[in-house]
Amino acid sequence: MAVTAELLRELHRMHQQLADLRERLERGPRQIRARELNVEKFNEQLSDAQTTMQKTKMAADQKQLDLQTGENKIVDLGAKLNTSSSNKEFHALQEQIAASKMANSVLEDEILESFDKVELLKQAVAKAQHEANAGKAELEKSREKVAAEAVLMKADMTRLEGELAEAEKGLTGDFREDYNRVIRSKGADGMSLADGRICTGCGQQMTLNMHNDLLLSKPIFCKACGRMLYIGEE
Structure with missing residues (x-):
């Protein structure tokens, strides 16, 4: 009995449908992996932003301690100034006090600048946290969707494979x-x-x-x- 063109067309159609289902089934894990990589990237960005903010805060705290030390030094120098026993010592103490005040003034400017940086970094951390949370949510949605679609596609594949085996009998x-x-x-x-x-x-x-x-x-x-x-x- 001759094999009809109709049978060959039907066989090819089923092979194409099966190939499409297999490709879609394989695409799902690739999509999930892509979203996992996005989540990893967002988490790295969040970690970097948090680390940068923490380092900036620690530097600002240290500058505040340095400022307090500088102010205490000025108080001590002032006390020594009041009890200085010579003009040379008096002028030397005045110069030290002036230098300490200048250093403290620079520290105060740097501390204010650090506070501004910390505020900006807090915003960066909040943004990175939002992106990380959104990425995780998208990943979970993708996993659920891929899993649900996989069930349907495997059922279609089983049905088509049965129909194909039956058609191949011709x-x-x-x-x-x-x-x-x-x-x-x-x-x-x-x-x-x-x-x-x-x-x-x-x-x-x-x-x-x-x-x-x-x-x-x-x-x-x-x-x-x-x-x-x-x-x-x-």
Whole structure:
């Protein structure tokens, strides 16, 4: 019994659907991994922002301690100034007090600048935290969606595989062997529609004899790409 073009069309359709389902099934874990990488990136950014803010706060705290030490030094120098026993000592203490006041003034400016930086860094941390939380939420949604879709796709694949096995029973003899060989080698790309004398898989033209054999339902393969050819619906 000759294998009909209708059967080959149906077989190719099912192989294409199965290939599409497999590709979609494999795409799910890749999508999840991409979101996991995003979450890792957001967490790193959050950690960096927190570390930078903490270091800036610690530096500001240290400057405040240095300022307090400087102010205490000025008090001590003032006490010594009041009890100085010579003009030389008096002028030396005045110079030290002036230098300490200048250093404290610089520290005060730096402390105010540090406070401004800390406020900006708090905003950066809040933003990074928001992005990290949003990334985690998207990851969980993606996992749930992929898992739900996988259940449906596996069910469709099981159904199609059953229908394919049933349809393949219509293949006979050498035709079945040729079909199995090309499907094992190329999968869904192992078959192609012939548009007139043109293989739609690669665009190459078949010979007239090949086209005639195809019309007689003989197994014909494109000489250029090796696909099993079948004719379309009239």
